[in-house]
Amino acid sequence: MIYNYQLEDNTGKAVPMSDFKGKVIIIVNTATRCGFTPQYKELEAMYEKYKDKGLEIIDIPCNQFMNQAPGGDGEIQQFCSLNYNTTFKRMKKADVNGEHELPLYTYLKSQQGFGGLDSSLKSMGCV
Template sequence: MNTIYDFNVKQTDGSLKDLNDYAGKVLLIVNTATGCGFTPQYEGLQKLYDEFQPAGFEILDFPCNQFGHQAPGSNEEVAEFCQLTYHTTFETFAKIEVNGENEAPLYHFLKTAQGGLLNNAIKWNFTKFLVDRKGNVVKRYASKTKPEEIAADIKTILA
């Protein structure tokens, strides 16, 4: 597998989504949780989406319950929480695992393309990966990196 476009991921209803559908877009891929100290970042993510989506930007939200069980509930409940609480309009996918023997193949690819500090493991929720229009992973951001701190990088890649 050479780009993120080679992967399929599960949607909240269990059907598969081909990431090739996002070919030509700049993507921000985020593992999220609804009960995490970083959960308010959903507001900042939505602001990025509102600003850059018309120029070809998408956010792919992958809830993850691996860190302190901070994404409880069904896939539909998680998506509904995000939409009602933070008014998100970007796509929320089915819950996934980002580390370990059951990690999603997409996340294995992301972590291999942009390793973390000390090792490639995802340390916590709201780790973010920026992907260019050709499907290449160009940057990884830690959980504590606020969405607004990523805006300049998104603008550069969109240009």
């Protein structure tokens, strides 16, 4: 169960997933220098619209995809704050694949594998 896991925020503070019980959670891995970086704007707009109704967005920056999230946690936070005015929760930069992947991602992927971007967009009603 997702609530058995714990993350570390971008300041090093432990964040138990059980803190989010009863909320709608969007967990997204991000990068500050990729074609999807502008998603921060839409994510923040969604967060602002629905946070009072129980929405939580958990941002986990990852540098595993063509080194598109360079810099440390402080630099990533500053970039997102200055360029996209994000206020949702940002976790410590982490691996989402491979030997050092976050245990939460291991669990999430065991529940629903990635069927490719086209498949994911269709399942979300985007295409």
